[in-house]
Amino acid sequence: MNSASDSHPELSELPIGIFDSGVGGLTVYRALHEQLPDERFVYLGDTARVPYGTKSLATVERYAIENARFLESHGIKLLVVACNTASALALPAIRQSVGVDVIGVIEPGAKAAIQVAQGGSIGVIATEATVQSRAYATAIEELDKQIQVTERACPLFVSLAEEGWADTDVARAVASKYLSELKASHIRTLVLGCTHYPILKRVIQEAIGPEVLLIDSGEAAAREVQSLLQSRELRHSRNERMASERELCDDLDHFYVTDAAERFSRVAKRFLGVTPSVLEAVEVWGHDELRTH
């Protein structure tokens, strides 16, 4: 990434930054990669401090700002906050801390849900912190006050996805237990409000029933990124290696983690079918921390 920023390229040539609390944001990376095959990406997974979903507002804000600044310092043209919890709790703080445009996953997810719900009620499944923040409910209310929103935290889905148990009887039992009340409340649309949940799409769809439309907030955010780049004239100019030959996790995309790179690779393989070609462990917090006491 350094060579890119040293040579002061056109802004449009810079990669898109993505950060997540850990490995879950790879589903958002995949959506962006599919939607924008001409773009390069730099991904940061804060694996030393994952998960954010059980942490407080102040802590999530602090971690999110450190992540955002790390990516900004590596030269990006736009920042995508893939983590739903960070999007729900820390978007204003992140926007104040960096100079580039910042897109979270909550608003795009809320908008997409309203579009397909067509006046029907909306369910949201997410981490404890995201549910407690009511970020999705608030974003939906701001766009349409009439729509009823029901939220439910589903913390076990994260471990199920990371264990590679997406297609097991255990996953089906967990999904049916978590979603029974939402199913009974006859929602029209269900927002997958955590980056891990798309991995469990099939069992979630089974449990909630075929009539409910699932919204992947990461996919919704990818469409928003595309239209923002278009309107800002920031789309990357296609070159011979891009688009046609582009593959997930090839060496045009750079991955950083704050801890345990080997585990990240293993779970990445489970989520995407491939492991990152370029993966590096870094520190995003102050180095002073290591010398205290």
Added chain:
Amino acid sequence: MNSASDSHPELSELPIGIFDSGVGGLTVYRALHEQLPDERFVYLGDTARVPYGTKSLATVERYAIENARFLESHGIKLLVVACNTASALALPAIRQSVGVDVIGVIEPGAKAAIQVAQGGSIGVIATEATVQSRAYATAIEELDKQIQVTERACPLFVSLAEEGWADTDVARAVASKYLSELKASHIRTLVLGCTHYPILKRVIQEAIGPEVLLIDSGEAAAREVQSLLQSRELRHSRNERMASERELCDDLDHFYVTDAAERFSRVAKRFLGVTPSVLEAVEVWGHDELRTH
């Protein structure tokens, strides 16, 4: 705690320090409380950085040292590392960093397992990091080279315990999936090598079969603490409020968390049936960290 250290009391009057990556260590606190009703305890749950079980050696060491020093600075006579992952990865580093005696849960758990296994083979269930460290296998081998040890990571057990799903069909399905290979290998004893697992004792016993004896490392560590205090003549002298009236989480025991105290209380209620009377959110890392960037 400050008043205690200001008045330079006898060492034996000081509380016992306990730290854990989060709320799971409350099962170790409970075991210590039952075993040592005359003692006071000061507990630190590192809820801002939980879980440790998916993190690297260097990171776990750093966190563990910060926690240990925080508790030492509050005046304790002995430190119990309740977290299996921290015990497995960071015990030597912790011992170098503080002046008090340090007891982890691995060695006591290994010893207890060997005692009851009577030459039969031993199973260990724990976090990914603890299993990867082979800390239990190494501790058992050091005491008895002949005993066969089989280890298995069971990450979903943590979320199941924290969700309050200990006694559900989902928990039974997860336990039977995790433990099927261990069951087939005819172990004599199974070590519960993560502080959360005693919460799921019943379903674990069901899944592994009634002939396998379960070892709770926290209970084993509590017995070791008792005998160490005895040999060092550090037992607290009984006073009128102690022992007879003592209750879990009463105001003689102090609880600290590094984040999200409200959630800690909620899960504590689930684990112990009560919430801490004295619970405070603190920072254990360098304050410089907050000012960086």
